[in-house]
Structure formats: C-alpha cells, structure tokens
Amino acid sequence: MTKILIVEDEDKVRKMYHTMLKNEGFEVLDAPDAIQASCILNKEPVDIMLLDIKMPQVYGSIFYDMMQRSYKKVKVIVASVYPVDEQKKMIEGAADYYDKAQGLDLLLEKIKKAERSIKQQKSILVIDDEPRIRKVYRHYLEEYGYRIIEAHDGNAGLDILRKSNEVALVILDLAMPKQSGFEIYEQIKKEFPGIKILVASVFNQNDQQFFLPNADEYYDKSEDAAGLVKKIEKLIYTDSPA
Incomplete structure (x- = not known):
C-alpha cells in the first residue's frame, strides 16, 4: 500500500486531505510542521509527501532542501496557496505542484500520477x-x-x-x-x-x-x-x- 505523509499546518486542510486519501485506499500519515514530519520520516518509510510551503518554524522550501539529503526517493508534491509558477521558483525539482485553489480532484490526479511513477521504478x-x-x-x-x-x-x-x-x-x-x-x-x-x-x-x-x-x-x-x-x-x- 502506498504511504503518504501530509505536511500541513492548517488542521482543516490536513484533515480534509487525510480523509480523502484514506477513502482512496492510501495509508496516510500527517504532521502539522516540518519538525514532526522529520520525526516521522526517521521512523517510517514514506512514498509520497504533500508539502505546504508557508508553515511555522521551518518553511516547506527549507524542509524540502533538508530532506533531499536523506530522503531522495520520496516523491514530493508541493501543495500551497501560491500559484504553481511561484511554487516552482520556491521549490525546484519537486515531483509535482498543486495550487490549493485548483480543487481536490486535480490533487488526487497528481497523487495517483506520482504513485504510478513509483510502481514503474526499475x-x-x-x-x-x-x-x-x-x-x-x-x-x-x-x-x-x-x-x-x-x-x-x-x-x-x-x-x-x-x-x-x-x-x-x-x-x-x-x-x-x-x-x-x-x-x-x-x-x-x-x-x-x-x-x-x-x-x-x-x-x-x-x-x-x-x-x-x-x-x-x-x-x-x-x-x-x-x-x-x-x-x-x-x-x-x-x-x-x-
């Protein structure tokens, strides 16, 4: 089963993602900030991460750079209120980008695309x-x-x-x-x-x-x-x- 880690500081949004992905059959973990997300990554193998940018303590862009040293295999989908073009400037090299104004159907499509790419690994x-x-x-x-x-x-x-x-x-x-x-x-x-x-x-x-x-x-x-x-x-x- 594909395991997804949601890193999002807004409780409402985090719970909404969690429920949607759970209903789609994914194994879901979540963290309200980068520090707790880091603790989870140290203990759990994760396939896909949904990563917000604007978070307390450590911004998502900084956390992304940090995790690339040790968790390169995790597919990161940036999910933020910023337009996608701006997200790409803030975080380069993510698997995909999602503007929260685009709707959950598109987010789910991007997640399933990332999941397919994992299964196609050689x-x-x-x-x-x-x-x-x-x-x-x-x-x-x-x-x-x-x-x-x-x-x-x-x-x-x-x-x-x-x-x-x-x-x-x-x-x-x-x-x-x-x-x-x-x-x-x-x-x-x-x-x-x-x-x-x-x-x-x-x-x-x-x-x-x-x-x-x-x-x-x-x-x-x-x-x-x-x-x-x-x-x-x-x-x-x-x-x-x-």
Whole structure:
C-alpha cells in the first residue's frame, strides 16, 4: 500500500486531505510542521509527501532542501496557496505542484500520477557472493531511484527471476561459488532472453568481453560508481544493447 505523509499546518486542510486519501485506499500519515514530519520520516518509510510551503518554524522550501539529503526517493508534491509558477521558483525539482485553489480532484490526479511513477521504478538484481559489494551497489544505486534485489549466488538469483517479473537488469559477478557467473549467464539468457545483463567483475573489461562476448555491458569493479550508473541507464532506457 502506498504511504503518504501530509505536511500541513492548517488542521482543516490536513484533515480534509487525510480523509480523502484514506477513502482512496492510501495509508496516510500527517504532521502539522516540518519538525514532526522529520520525526516521522526517521521512523517510517514514506512514498509520497504533500508539502505546504508557508508553515511555522521551518518553511516547506527549507524542509524540502533538508530532506533531499536523506530522503531522495520520496516523491514530493508541493501543495500551497501560491500559484504553481511561484511554487516552482520556491521549490525546484519537486515531483509535482498543486495550487490549493485548483480543487481536490486535480490533487488526487497528481497523487495517483506520482504513485504510478513509483510502481514503474526499475528493479535491478545484483548477483554477487560478496556482501560488501552488494551493500555498495545498493547504497549507491538506491540514491538514483532503483530498487535493488540481492542474491548471494547464481542459484538464488535464478530463483528470484523465476518468481518476479519486475527485474529489468541483472548485475552479474563472474567468480562465485557453486556455479560460476559464466554458467549463470547462459542460464539467464536461456530462460529470460529479454533481461539485460551487465557483467561486473574484478577482471578488466577486455577479459570480460573475451569470456562473454555477447553480454549487454561490462563493468570493472575498480571503475568509479558514476560509470556504473551511466552504463545501467543506457541499458535500461534504450532498446538495444550498449
């Protein structure tokens, strides 16, 4: 269930939003100011936030800048009495903007649009026997909005693929126990030919390409993480192999 946090200092407005969203089947939390909202974010995973601008203690624009450091995955819809054009100047980069004079139907439409975008986020399956490496991938890639699924070996990875249709890309290590990445690569391509595979190994890219000439992309673990993200985005958002 999608969880929404309403950050609004006016009791009447906050309760109105809460009732509407509850009736639409959302899980709803609310806070009258940025400080209480911050406490909720520290305890609860939140998908979407409705954020007022003019609030006591801390303005919504300041709170937005603060939360972007730690809660980048939360979709923020600015909801204010200011016209939308002014809202965009005060808070840049929000998922959407809503003028309170526009009516609740439009607000609900914007919320459902944000919810659809969350559900369309791409999942990446990381198959690597080293917990430290998996942790690094997760930490870095989740910052870019990807959902990370981990598998400690090839068999576990195949089990996940057989049970899920959400995986868009596999990051595959080569040197692993039980079955090597080479064997797992062949099995994935046989069972799931539409899934892109990015080979990630301590071997340099030329060696990786020599061993697996038909992989979609190659990544040397000594490269920087920014290079990995570029390769992932190229694979996921284009139809042809890199």
